[in-house]
Amino acid sequence: ILPSVSSFLSANDISFRLLPWLSVSPGLNDYAAWLGVPEDQDAAATADALADFQPDWLVVDHYGLNDCFERHFSASGIRVCALDDLQRRHLQVHMLIDPNRVSAKPGDDSELCSAPCPALFLCGPKYAFIRDDFLLARHLREQTPPLSGSLMLFFGGSDVAGLTLRVLSLLTHSYCNIPHLVVVAGKDNPDLGVIRELAARGGADLHVQTQEMPGLMQRCEMIMCTASSVNWERCVVGVPAILLVVADNQIPIAEQSGQDGSAMNLGHHDRVSDEQILAAVQCLMNDKSRRSAMAEAARHACDGEGCRRVREQMEFIP
Helix, strand or coil, rough: HHHHHHHHHHHHCCCCCCCCCCCCCCCCCCHHHHHHHHHHHHHHHHHHCCCCCCCEEEECCCCCCCCCHHHHHHHHEEEEEEEECCCCCCCCCCEECCCCCCCCCCCCCCCCCCCCCCCEEEEEEHHCCCCHHHHHHHHHHHHHCCCEEEEECCCCCCCCCCHHHHHHHHHHHHCCCEEEEEEEEEECCCCCCHHHHHHHHHHHEEEEEECCCHHHHEEEEEEECCCCCCHHHHHHCCCCCCEEECCHHHHHHHHHHHCCCEEEEEEHHCCHCCCCCHHHHHHCCHHHHHHHHHHHHHHHHHHCCCCHHHHHHHHEEE
16 A cells, blocks of 8 residues: 555544555566456455455455456455446446446446346446545636636656656747646656756746645646546536546547547647647637637536445445
8 A cells, every 4th residue: 555545544534454465476467467466365365354344345446356356255245346447357246437438338338247246337427536625626616717827737646658747848948828837746756856847947836746636726727637537627627628648548538528528639648749739738728718618518527426426326235
């Protein structure tokens, strides 16, 4: 578990149990390598940690855990819920939540879950998990206009594609006139040192590992980000976006956001030129009517009530 996660849980008086450290098993491929051990071994360690506790629900959120892990618990009477957006494997769960499945049709999920579990599928951004702070920012933005000429850059905490440095460098050395540039980066961003220097040189407002994203979004006219969970957060607040894709499971989100008018979809980051990025920023910065239409479309795309909807469904299932 990440130190920041354990600190958050402790600070909010949420009890947690850590699984024992297990030696990494050789020969694991793909997402199983992220898990580090075979599924049955992870399931056994989880069962031991829950030996004196019988939960109503077990929520699974890991690409390396499939029906082998889930069957271990569903067979013992524990209801299992999976958070999964890969849409490519058999799961044995009572509930599947996939906020990123933006174009699902009835019957599309019929082969994702194995018998005997009668899975309930909660798909689409109406089930996205959004913090209450973003809902508050949504209401505040309706009352107070964002800062004129403000642009936020955020490409994830780790930013594996190096987009923060790339785009910040472009904007620092380009003809684009961005009166207020807000840069958000994670503390583990490998380019953080250079990013700090560029931000200071260009007068950008840099925030590292911030907990103030809702407020920062509320005050920015537009954002450039990835088509990940941050896309739904900015939709809730009503922020127009320029989207870049860094992983295959983000493609449908970016395409849908482009089609519904809530964002400019530039596509996969390694197939987008620097000139295209600068042109998109300049275009959106100079088009107030388009930003207004995008903001309205974004608010319609995700209302931030996903947690409530999921909780109601969990309470409903016997």
